[in-house]
Amino acid sequence: MSVLAGKRILVTRPRAQAAGLSDRLAALGAEPILFPTIEIGPVDDYSALDAALSRLERYHWLIFTSVNGVAAFWDRWGRAGPADRPLPEELQVAAIGPATAAALERHGVRPALIPDEYVAEAILAQIGPVEGRWILLPRADLAREVLADELGRRGANVHEIAVYRTLPAAPDPAGLAALRRGVDALTFTSSSTVRNFVALAGRATGGARVACIGPITARTARELGLPVHIVAHPYTSEGLVAALVEHFSTPGAPEEH
Numbered sequence: 001m002s003v004l005a006g007k008r009i010l011v012t013r014p015r016a017q018a019a020g021l022s023d024r025l026a027a028l029g030a031e032p033i034l035f036p037t038i039e040i041g042p043v044d045d046y047s048a049l050d051a052a053l054s055r056l057e058r059y060h061w062l063i064f065t066s067v068n069g070v071a072a073f074w075d076r077w078g079r080a081g082p083a084d085r086p087l088p089e090e091l092q093v094a095a096i097g098p099a100t101a102a103a104l105e106r107h108g109v110r111p112a113l114i115p116d117e118y119v120a121e122a123i124l125a126q127i128g129p130v131e132g133r134w135i136l137l138p139r140a141d142l143a144r145e146v147l148a149d150e151l152g153r154r155g156a157n158v159h160e161i162a163v164y165r166t167l168p169a170a171p172d173p174a175g176l177a178a179l180r181r182g183v184d185a186l187t188f189t190s191s192s193t194v195r196n197f198v199a200l201a202g203r204a205t206g207g208a209r210v211a212c213i214g215p216i217t218a219r220t221a222r223e224l225g226l227p228v229h230i231v232a233h234p235y236t237s238e239g240l241v242a243a244l245v246e247h248f249s250t251p252g253a254p255e256e257h
Contacts, residue, residue: 052159
């Protein structure tokens with residue numbers, strides 16, 4: 001029997017994106033509790049993205065940091081012409097993480113660069129010289145600035161464009177009631193999920209283990225006063241489930257703080 005059997009595990013991802021993590025937990029006997037803390041929405045103005053798409057052949061790199069960025073980009077790409085038309089031949093595409101890479105491959109694009117570590121800083125370590133290069137960075141409205149800032153410092157012409165919004169979710173009554181009854185673990189898959197969890201439910205965890213998908217999310221949790229017991233590696237939903245299994249399999253094992 002899996003060590004997660006019977007464990008009540010809170011899933012804070014947007015409802016539309018929670019199925020993968022919830023299904024993996026349920027397959028191991030856990031009871032996933034949906035408590036979405038964020039929603040993904042469109043931006044009010046796509047003129048900057050549309051302008052970039054109209055001159056996409058000028059760019060040397062197109063960097064995606066999330067599945068949502070891929071979806072928003074291709075939605076506008078499809079509005080400007082056939083969605084299945086190829087990207088400019090000389091354009092190189094980078095993706096942070098296997099889920100983002102898989103989303104690109106569904107559009108027939110194989111990324112030239114997937115960094116070894118699934119954080120923005122890893123792109124910087126592996127992209128090579130960028131001076132004078134044009135780089136398009138479609139992202140969330142609340143994304144960290146570190147990638148664009150450092151590429152700009154290295155001499156790149158960076159066009160960082162918000163293509164979707166990360167919005168606070170209204171509290172789910174069933175999820176909130178389940179949380180108040182007590183859970184064994186809280187899972188966070190982005191800094192936004194942490195921030196909005198605290199806004200909706202406060203900092204009290206009731207003794208639940210706090211599990212974060214990676215170091216950036218974990219840092220946000222600590223800054224907001226949450227204890228961090230588990231950090232996934234690799235920084236994926238699969239890695240998060242594996243880290244939960246390892247944690248609950250090893251009583252008394254060292255924990256993150």
